Amino acid sequence: MRADAARLAFRGRTASIGFAHGQFVRVDAGASGKRAAGSPAEEAEAFRNAAHAASRQIAELATVAGGEAAQILEFQVALLEDDEFLDPAFGLIDDGVAADAAFSRIVDEQIADYNSAPDEYLQARSSDLADLRDRVLRILGGGESRSLSVPQGAVVCADDLPPSRFLEIDWSAGGGLALLRGSPASHVAMLARARGIPMVVQLGSVPNASVALLDGEGATLELDPGAEQIGLFERRREVHRKNRASARAILRRPAASWRGERIRLLINIQRVEDLDHVDAQYADGIGLMRSEFLLDGRGALPDEEEQYQAYDSVLRWAGQRPVTIRTFDAGGDKPVAGFTPEREANPFLGLRGLRLCLSRPDIFAVQLRALARAAVRGNLKVMLPMVTAPAELEAARKLFAEAVASLQARGVAAMFPELGIMVEVPAAAMAIADFKAAFFSIGSNDLAQYVLACDRSNGALASLMDPLHPAVMELIARTAEHGRRSGASVSLCGDMASDPRSIPALLDCGLRELSVNASALAQIKQTIDRLSSGGSGG
Amino acid sequence: MDMDMLETSKTNGEAFTGTVRLIHAVGMHARPAVKLTKLAKRFQAHVAIRVEGAADWINAKSVAKVMALRAAHGSMIEIKALGEDAQAAVTALVDLVAADFPEAGH
Numbered sequence: 001m002r003a004d005a006a007r008l009a010f011r012g013r014t015a016s017i018g019f020a021h022g023q024f025v026r027v028d029a030g031a032s033g034k035r036a037a038g039s040p041a042e043e044a045e046a047f048r049n050a051a052h053a054a055s056r057q058i059a060e061l062a063t064v065a066g067g068e069a070a071q072i073l074e075f076q077v078a079l080l081e082d083d084e085f086l087d088p089a090f091g092l093i094d095d096g097v098a099a100d101a102a103f104s105r106i107v108d109e110q111i112a113d114y115n116s117a118p119d120e121y122l123q124a125r126s127s128d129l130a131d132l133r134d135r136v137l138r139i140l141g142g143g144e145s146r147s148l149s150v151p152q153g154a155v156v157c158a159d160d161l162p163p164s165r166f167l168e169i170d171w172s173a174g175g176g177l178a179l180l181r182g183s184p185a186s187h188v189a190m191l192a193r194a195r196g197i198p199m200v201v202q203l204g205s206v207p208n209a210s211v212a213l214l215d216g217e218g219a220t221l222e223l224d225p226g227a228e229q230i231g232l233f234e235r236r237r238e239v240h241r242k243n244r245a246s247a248r249a250i251l252r253r254p255a256a257s258w259r260g261e262r263i264r265l266l267i268n269i270q271r272v273e274d275l276d277h278v279d280a281q282y283a284d285g286i287g288l289m290r291s292e293f294l295l296d297g298r299g300a301l302p303d304e305e306e307q308y309q310a311y312d313s314v315l316r317w318a319g320q321r322p323v324t325i326r327t328f329d330a331g332g333d334k335p336v337a338g339f340t341p342e343r344e345a346n347p348f349l350g351l352r353g354l355r356l357c358l359s360r361p362d363i364f365a366v367q368l369r370a371l372a373r374a375a376v377r378g379n380l381k382v383m384l385p386m387v388t389a390p391a392e393l394e395a396a397r398k399l400f401a402e403a404v405a406s407l408q409a410r411g412v413a414a415m416f417p418e419l420g421i422m423v424e425v426p427a428a429a430m431a432i433a434d435f436k437a438a439f440f441s442i443g444s445n446d447l448a449q450y451v452l453a454c455d456r457s458n459g460a461l462a463s464l465m466d467p468l469h470p471a472v473m474e475l476i477a478r479t480a481e482h483g484r485r486s487g488a489s490v491s492l493c494g495d496m497a498s499d500p501r502s503i504p505a506l507l508d509c510g511l512r513e514l515s516v517n518a519s520a521l522a523q524i525k526q527t528i529d530r531l532s533s534g535g536s537g538g
Numbered sequence: 539m540d541m542d543m544l545e546t547s548k549t550n551g552e553a554f555t556g557t558v559r560l561i562h563a564v565g566m567h568a569r570p571a572v573k574l575t576k577l578a579k580r581f582q583a584h585v586a587i588r589v590e591g592a593a594d595w596i597n598a599k600s601v602a603k604v605m606a607l608r609a610a611h612g613s614m615i616e617i618k619a620l621g622e623d624a625q626a627a628v629t630a631l632v633d634l635v636a637a638d639f640p641e642a643g644h
Contacts, residue, residue: 071568121567
């Protein structure tokens, strides 16, 4: 029994939290069977009919789904009504290509085009195109089988699942989604989170079973569980339910505190629309806005106006709250065409972050001007990444002063914001007192990577890559101590701030400001609250 | 592309143009693109758009083409229309983009 239980537990990655205990049902993504092609005229007719039928089906789904899901589907309907999109398929059909092959070809070209974009959002849209393609092919293949017959509350297992298949399933009684591949960034993951459906992705391969337990928090799938497994699962589910309810309530309370000291909880954002997260409003400010999203390729680097608009919109959102914007942190694992060096033997130890910006003052000056203009709007703090020596900070300060002066000379409103550094190079942490910075923000991801000599993206090193290693913690404590003595504020914005298990150690070594992902805000606030009232973390 | 008609044909009425900044946070992506093409289709006029200074105009009634523009947050969008209701089309589209693609109708 026990051996069986161990064998039938699988671990993947969390895409949506929550718990599901139900019938285990396998579903395919809706591949089509072979069909016999007719004459070009017949194929054109078949294609026209299939496009109409698909359009009708999707419109129906959109009506049922509503909200965000409807908007996703509306894009597919619009494509089916777009002659410029469909005409090349009719062209191929005229040339004797079968309807299904013709449509596949034009959609696949579009998918390749979307995937070639460095823009993550556009890449994610390619799954909508694949969804549309598969639906039309299903109809052409005669498999008009509309709704999936999935019993209510089931744990649905598929290789991957397109958004419209997800919407065909009745989730009103709960249930869960276990994907063998898939990604937490996909559209279907977004839908699952919006609906509160637990979802685990990248499970690898999984045998058939009749009953499943899906734990979206632990990212596990257990098949045909015994009574003991079910008991443990139900206990975890209950703890989760209580935690969530109280975490949401805690979020609405004004401030986190620990041993009578105020703890500031800020959020990290990747791009402007991250502010749409429902919990973002409860943050004490923005502890890290990454500006690299502005470098999403498309050939040209963003001009001053485009950057200014982005920074300004975040400052407007924040009102009086502080907003820390990090200057371009390109290079390393974030190459940008036309900006980062082409062939570096070791890019993580190469020309990245501030080093790169100082080597390209033409590009850096544009960003500094945009930031100086935005500084007029609110409480802006500008953070320099990958600083090794005080001379780099001073060089950046000089360029910043020049940017402010040039704007003011032209009569443009501009201000010199607070200038601080990210502490991620071990040398900077060790010689922290040499930096005349207004604030310090500890980038614990890179700091741990450099201190432990472990590539953080290398899964084989996962057990060594421990940010709670005493050597890393000593550098964090040293930085916090310097802040207390000098009066400069110190925060930590790496992933460990979003991990409840790290919170006791971070508070113990003197940090009073943490910047976390918006989705972790409630949990971290609750963790601090518990520690404060003497409980254990997590 | 058929938008060349805009450049050559003078028989169908006057061409109107407008320019507007794209303030939508993620740029001209699926939802804004659908709204823009839907509105453009309500007009008889040929309507074309491009990111300011780009070489080619594209058909503002094609959602696939509008997506392929990959117009980013903060970019300037040029709108050009030719035909009976060209002026109304340009005004309506400029308003839509300037108002950041509002949810409730128009």
